[in-house]
Amino acid sequence: MRHGFRMSIGAHPGGVGDVNAAFAAFADTHALPADVRRSINVALDELLANALSHGGAGRDPCSVTVEVKLDEERVTVILTDDGPPFDPFARVAPDTTLSVEERPVGGLGIHLVRELMDHVSYERREGHNVVVLVKQLVVG
Amino acid sequence: MQISTRTSNDVDIVAIAGSLDSTTAPEAQKALDAVVAVARKVALDFSGLDYISSAGLRVLLGAAKKLRASGQSLRIFGLNQSVREVFEISGFSAILAVYPSEAEALAAR
Incomplete structure (x- = not known):
């Protein structure tokens, strides 16, 4: 069985909360393991906050579409x-060994996405940025 | 996200429940700033925290730096497995004082 949903959230920062709420409801309906759901919630927050907020990565906010697909695996x-x-994902991973005084604020989000997901990819396709995240469901 | 504060002996405990992410971080920062400004010892109760993203980590780092300036550490307890994983990936479990229980967090000097 395959399930999923798709939503467009325009370019307003409140869209992050809308997506996380929709994903939480989807995870609940399909009884996703809590750790899988939470990892995806974090990844969504990192990438959407980046895309929707001014200056997150030195670029203007843009219109975002989110699609979630679930199969057995x-x-x-x-x-x-x-x-x-x-x-x-072109950014260099931050130095996570620095002490609390030395550490610059920020720069961790993409590192978290890479580590929490099992596979990440980016491509430029027909004038759009397309980011794909995959999280395996625990087998057995 | 829900935030509540309580005091146990001389430690101000801030309980943050729900999600600490880009949507809720500004409110959490405001609440934590208010406590850190007047308290000497601060502990965070994360037993009701579902997940934390880097926006939430930034709030913790800011509070920890302010407390560190006055010779204190930010004590944190009650992490679920997902929050613990984010702490470990980010290196925060090494720079913040994470305790396995409230009793141990409060007993720490």
């Missing part, structure tokens, strides 16, 4: 936006 999240070309 994995959850796939596809984020599409119409902004200028931007590969979120």
Whole structure:
């Protein structure tokens, strides 16, 4: 069985909360494991806040579409936006060994996405940024 | 997100429940700033926290830095497995004082 939903959230920052609420309801309906649901909630927050807020990565806010697909083995999240070309995974991982005084504020979000998801990818397709996240469901 | 505060002996405990993410971080920061400004010892009760993103981590880091300036640490307890994983990936479990229980967080000097 395959399930899923798709929603467009325009370019307003409140859209992050709308997506997280919709995903929480979807996870509830399909009884996704709590750790899978939470990891995806974090990844959605990182990528959407980045796309929707001014200056998050030095670019203007843009219109975003979120698609979530579920099958027996994995959850796939596809984020599409119409902004200028931007590969979120091109950034260098931050130094997570610095002390609390040395550490610059921020820069961790994409690192979290990479580590929490089982697979991430980016491509520029027909004038859109397309980010795909895959989280495997625990087998057995 | 729901935030409540209580005091146990000389420690101000801030309980944050629900999600601490880009949507809720500004409110959490406001609440935490108010406590950190007047309290000497601060503990965060995360037993009701569902998940935390980097926006939430930034709030914790800001509070920890302010407390560190006055010789205190930000004590945190009640992490679920997902919050613990985010702490470990980000390196925060090494720079913040995470305790397995409220009793141990409050007993720490």
